[in-house]
Amino acid sequence: MLISRRIARVALALGFASCAGAGLSANALAQDKLVRVWHTETEPQTIKAFNDIARRFEAKNPGVKIEAEGLAWGDLEGKIMASLAAGAPPELSHGQPITCTALQAKGLLNPLDEVVKAIGEANIWDQVKRVCNVDGKQYGLVHAAGTSLLIYRKDMAAKANLKPPKTWADLLANAKALTQDTNNDGKIDIYGITVPGDNLFINIMLGELIKANGGTLFDKANKPQLTDKRMIETLEFWRELVKYAPPGWEGHGYLQTFQNLHGQKAAMMFQGYGRGAGMIEKFAPKEMANDKTFDVWIKPHGPSGSAPAAQVDEEPWMLFKASKNQKEAIEFLKFFYQDDNYLEYVSTVPIHLFPITKSLRNSAKYQNVEMIQRWKGWIEVQQGYLDKDQGKPTLVVDWADMTEKPYLMEVLGSGILRDMVMDVVVEKMEPQRAAEKAQKRLEDLMRSKGYLKG
Amino acid sequence: MPPTNAKGTDAGPTALAQTGLARPRPLRLSEQATGLLLVLPAVLLLLALTIYPVVYGAWISTFNKHSFFPEQTFVGLGNYTYVLTDPEFWNSVRLGAIYAVASIVLQIGLGVAAALVVNETFPGRNIVRSILIFPYVIPTVVAVILWKWLLNSQFGLINYLLEDAGLIDRPISWMGKDWIMVSLVLVSVWQFFPFVVLGVLARLQSIPGELYEAAAIDGANALQRFVHVTLPQLQAVLFIVILLRSIWMFTKFDTPWLMILGGGAETYIRTLPVYTYQRTFAYYEAGIGAAMAVLMFLMLAVATAIYFRLFRHEEAL
Numbered sequence: 001m002l003i004s005r006r007i008a009r010v011a012l013a014l015g016f017a018s019c020a021g022a023g024l025s026a027n028a029l030a031q032d033k034l035v036r037v038w039h040t041e042t043e044p045q046t047i048k049a050f051n052d053i054a055r056r057f058e059a060k061n062p063g064v065k066i067e068a069e070g071l072a073w074g075d076l077e078g079k080i081m082a083s084l085a086a087g088a089p090p091e092l093s094h095g096q097p098i099t100c101t102a103l104q105a106k107g108l109l110n111p112l113d114e115v116v117k118a119i120g121e122a123n124i125w126d127q128v129k130r131v132c133n134v135d136g137k138q139y140g141l142v143h144a145a146g147t148s149l150l151i152y153r154k155d156m157a158a159k160a161n162l163k164p165p166k167t168w169a170d171l172l173a174n175a176k177a178l179t180q181d182t183n184n185d186g187k188i189d190i191y192g193i194t195v196p197g198d199n200l201f202i203n204i205m206l207g208e209l210i211k212a213n214g215g216t217l218f219d220k221a222n223k224p225q226l227t228d229k230r231m232i233e234t235l236e237f238w239r240e241l242v243k244y245a246p247p248g249w250e251g252h253g254y255l256q257t258f259q260n261l262h263g264q265k266a267a268m269m270f271q272g273y274g275r276g277a278g279m280i281e282k283f284a285p286k287e288m289a290n291d292k293t294f295d296v297w298i299k300p301h302g303p304s305g306s307a308p309a310a311q312v313d314e315e316p317w318m319l320f321k322a323s324k325n326q327k328e329a330i331e332f333l334k335f336f337y338q339d340d341n342y343l344e345y346v347s348t349v350p351i352h353l354f355p356i357t358k359s360l361r362n363s364a365k366y367q368n369v370e371m372i373q374r375w376k377g378w379i380e381v382q383q384g385y386l387d388k389d390q391g392k393p394t395l396v397v398d399w400a401d402m403t404e405k406p407y408l409m410e411v412l413g414s415g416i417l418r419d420m421v422m423d424v425v426v427e428k429m430e431p432q433r434a435a436e437k438a439q440k441r442l443e444d445l446m447r448s449k450g451y452l453k454g
Numbered sequence: 455m456p457p458t459n460a461k462g463t464d465a466g467p468t469a470l471a472q473t474g475l476a477r478p479r480p481l482r483l484s485e486q487a488t489g490l491l492l493v494l495p496a497v498l499l500l501l502a503l504t505i506y507p508v509v510y511g512a513w514i515s516t517f518n519k520h521s522f523f524p525e526q527t528f529v530g531l532g533n534y535t536y537v538l539t540d541p542e543f544w545n546s547v548r549l550g551a552i553y554a555v556a557s558i559v560l561q562i563g564l565g566v567a568a569a570l571v572v573n574e575t576f577p578g579r580n581i582v583r584s585i586l587i588f589p590y591v592i593p594t595v596v597a598v599i600l601w602k603w604l605l606n607s608q609f610g611l612i613n614y615l616l617e618d619a620g621l622i623d624r625p626i627s628w629m630g631k632d633w634i635m636v637s638l639v640l641v642s643v644w645q646f647f648p649f650v651v652l653g654v655l656a657r658l659q660s661i662p663g664e665l666y667e668a669a670a671i672d673g674a675n676a677l678q679r680f681v682h683v684t685l686p687q688l689q690a691v692l693f694i695v696i697l698l699r700s701i702w703m704f705t706k707f708d709t710p711w712l713m714i715l716g717g718g719a720e721t722y723i724r725t726l727p728v729y730t731y732q733r734t735f736a737y738y739e740a741g742i743g744a745a746m747a748v749l750m751f752l753m754l755a756v757a758t759a760i761y762f763r764l765f766r767h768e769e770a771l
Contacts, residue, residue: 072716074715074716078735081521081522081735081738082522084522084523085521085522085523106523187623187624196717197717197719198714198716198717198720199720246607246608246627247607247624247625247627247630248607248626248627248628248629248630248631248632248633248719249627249630250630250631250719251607251627251628251629251630251631251634251717251719252607252629252717253716253717254716254717255716255717256606256608256717259606259608259609260608263608263609265608410737410738413732413735413736413737413738414732414736414737415720415732415736418720418721419721422719422721426631426719426721445737448518448739
């Protein structure tokens with residue numbers, strides 16, 4: 001067979017030309033210093049505010065480009081890990097606090113102390129400074145904090161003459177009282193409480209409940225404590241609580257629990273957040289979309305506990321060691337936390353995104369944000385959790401867990417805790433048996449990861 | 455035709471030499487070499503994109519390896535021993551089999567029925583055919599979001615219609631424990647039965663009309679014509695369709711995964727591909743995940759071999 005040499009030469013030349021072209025365009029792109037940012041705030045108004053801040057930063061810093069991407073919680077961890085494995089992480093990313101400590105333990109992060117210094121260390125709330133702080137260095141800096149909330153129908157509670165629940169037993173009584181057949185047709189129209197059934201939120205709730213019952217998930221030697229009496233009590237409580245939840249609650253994700261609340265299918269929401277105020281204003285009937293109808297109670301404690309516990313949604317910014325433009329990323333964060341920029345950001349979801357700086361939180365500009373005026377009670381309860389140190393990140397029962405238990409991320413991902421809860425509340429397995437089953441699985445996992453000996 | 459110069463005269467070797475232009479020398483390749491050269495890109499792609507990942511996966515399955523970090527320890531067949539004694543693994547095989555069998559049976563039933571209908575002549579047939587293909591061409595993520603909205607237990611249209619028609623007296627929790635597998639099968643059947651329609655319809659259109667005429671002359675009614683003429687003619691295409699759909703449904707990841715994302719009683723549709731993904735990307739156990747993938751591959755290979763043996767005749771067709 002004959003192939004013209006001229007054709008071969010042309011093909012070769014085209015090949016070289018395309019390679020050179022690709023190289024040239026890569027060079028052209030490289031003229032800007034690119035700071036890639038991954039964050040978990042996906043509401044359109046927050047994305048817009050963040051992008052506006054980024055554009056202003058770019059205008060003040062020619063030659064630097066901020067490329068921000070909003071990602072759902074569930075997608076983030078896997079994406080971070082894949083980018084690290086590929087050796088191409090973004091400069092900055094949000095992550096779960098336990099992800100931050102896991103990555104710090106592997107030496108993959110650089111501290112953000114320069115940003116802390118620029119904000120003023122004394123200007124940052126103590127609770128926030130405890131997140132991903134290792135040996136006095138701040139490896140993760142929270143973008144904004146918001147605690148979980150027990151949201152309830154104030155109008156219905158008043159009608160039923162219910163008091164704020166102090167203990168789990170009180171909460172069960174309230175849930176029972178609020179489970180109502182409102183039109184007397186023999187069918188329940190509104191259920192007492194809505195709880196989530198997906199892995200992340202069951203883990204969040206379990207962490208909260210075990211703390212509120214004075215228990216823990218692991219001992220000092222990393223041995224799981226799932227068969228402990230306080231865990232068994234927690235599982236028993238959960239089993240009772242879902243009797244007052246809408247049927248099929250195990251299939252309800254975070255957003256559907258909100259739908260149940262503002263759609264008047266449930267009278268309480270155990271794993272609510274300040275973000276819900278915005279959803280209520282948007283989706284509930286106009287005459288109900290206020291804090292006279294939807295208010296928050298302080299969460300109750302368990303029979304072996306003495307104080308409430310809440311989860312704090314506070315993803316920290318992380319700066320990756322393997323990223324290219326770290327200096328620019330630090331400068332961007334300093335700019336982000338400047339009062340005017342930061343106010344613009346937190347004001348997009350004001351009842352959920354608590355500013356980490358005292359200066360902003362105490363400022364008139366922040367206090368006068370309209371929505372904060374409308375939902376003051378919700379803010380006060382969150383402030384109370386934070387001030388009394390009753391709020392912790394997901395699965396963190398004690399602050400020492402942040403640094404001493406770098407495996408919590410794997411525990412969360414494994415779904416073992418979720419399976420244990422489901423075994424009890426859906427499969428009707430005895431709590432002791434379900435706990436023993438999960439204990440064995442968790443011990444196997446811990447051993448395979450080298451965290452548990454023997 | 456010999457090349458000519460600008461004046462239109464013969465530009466043979468001498469003329470070219472006179473003008474200083476050398477005639478390009480042809481590159482001589484044997485037919486065998488040309489053949490190899492032509493298949494080389496395909497072979498390279500196959501090696502890089504199929505063979506290498508499979509071999510690498512099998513190799514990784516002998517290590518206790520973190521999914522993203524370079525930590526790894528050789529464990530030989532330890533991962534296989536672990537997986538084969540893991541009740542969750544067998545539960546996921548069971549759920550995967552239920553999902554695959556139920557959805558394939560319904561896809562075939564619905565697909566063949568729909569193909570028979572649109573093979574007939576009626577006004578608007580082309581529009582109906584186009585509409586039938588629609589579920590197959592929309593992205594899975596769109597299909598699942600759409601169905602999750604329709605099946606929402608509190609506010610979904612399906613429950614509303616069922617309640618309105620008096621068929622149920624309280625909303626069905628489609629994403630809860632008791633119904634999520636049904637919902638998953640429903641979504642999958644809706645999305646993939648058009649594939650069966652396409653395959654079967656193509657074959658139906660090529661069945662000679664004389665066969666039906668002969669059967670009619672012999673007094674065969676519609677059912678008898680279907681059983682004795684149509685079905686035998688469809689055997690070969692159904693053989694392939696069932697084989698492909700079985701492989702695809704047993705390894706289906708996106709539909710069940712999207713069904714449980716953001717809510718959905720995950721435990722009850724945690725099929726083998728979903729569980730494999732979780733072991734790899736949530737537990738970060740690449741070794742165990744790879745061992746599960748290898749086992750899944752072996753299961754499919756064995757099932758395919760059995761299928762070929764059972765239906766040797768259709769294979770020959």
